[in-house]
Amino acid sequence: MVLLFNKESSDKALATKNKILHDDEFGDIEIRRVRGMCMRIKIQPNGKMIAQLPRLIPLREVTKFLDQSRERLRQSLQSMPARKTYKNGDTIGKSHHLIIQEGEQENTRLKKLDIVVNITSKTTPSAQDRLVKDGIAKALREEAKAYLPRRLAFLADKHNFSYNQLRFMHAKSRWGSCSSRGTISLNIMLMTMPNELIDYVLLHELNHTKHMDHSKAFWSDLEKIYPDAKIHKKTLQKFSPYL
Ligand SMILES: [Zn+2]
DSSP, X not given: OEEETTTTSOHHHHSSSOEEEEETTTEEEEXXXXXXXXXXXEEOTTSOEEEEEETTSOTHHHHHXXXXXXXXXXXXXXXXXXXXXXXXXXXXXXXXEEEEEEOSSOEEXXXXXXXXXXXXXXXXXXXXXXXXXXXXXXXXXXXHHHHHHHHHHHXXXXXXXXXXXXXXXXXXXXXXXXXXXXXXXXXXXXXXXXXXXXXXXXXXXXXXXXXXXXXXXXXXXXXXXXXXXXXXXXXXXXXXXXX
């Protein structure tokens, strides 16, 4: 059964605004009005669903489409990696360890290679989650700063690329990017990935200093220097830079 919030609103009124559809099985689905002619339901890496609905198609079509897509969506959700949870003793990134301990006050600090998260008897699960993720982000940023600049410089030198500068970021949907001015941005979450996937992202972004698109020429040049590029591209799609 599918129910709409704002049942009384007409399709006309809804034609431009984003709405939320509540589904008993899948929870809240955001409806985005799009320009194209193609209706689709996408699942984001965090499990959130987004329905893209062309502006000219009435809202009720989403519910029909959702029912037709139910089995496919169920399978997609099942094949997604489980939501990340972190526990005491986990290895984080290449060399850090997570220590969660109860004490007098809540805080997070890095102590050499330990991410020490202090919680109290009153810390709620969501507060603990935030403390843990803050600590992990700090540790991964340190690892990224220690490893990625020299790896990027090494690969650029080896394959004759030049770039302007390197920045670090923590975007939720991108592992890296390259601006037209040659600034390469790398996600600190790369430090949670195997080294061959890190190299793939670095070479992918370096290759954008020569090709600003994903044309055939981009891929054929990338495969010349990294023959497994397309295999790594597929593997990387199974992961998300969510913490
Ligand atoms: Zn790219």
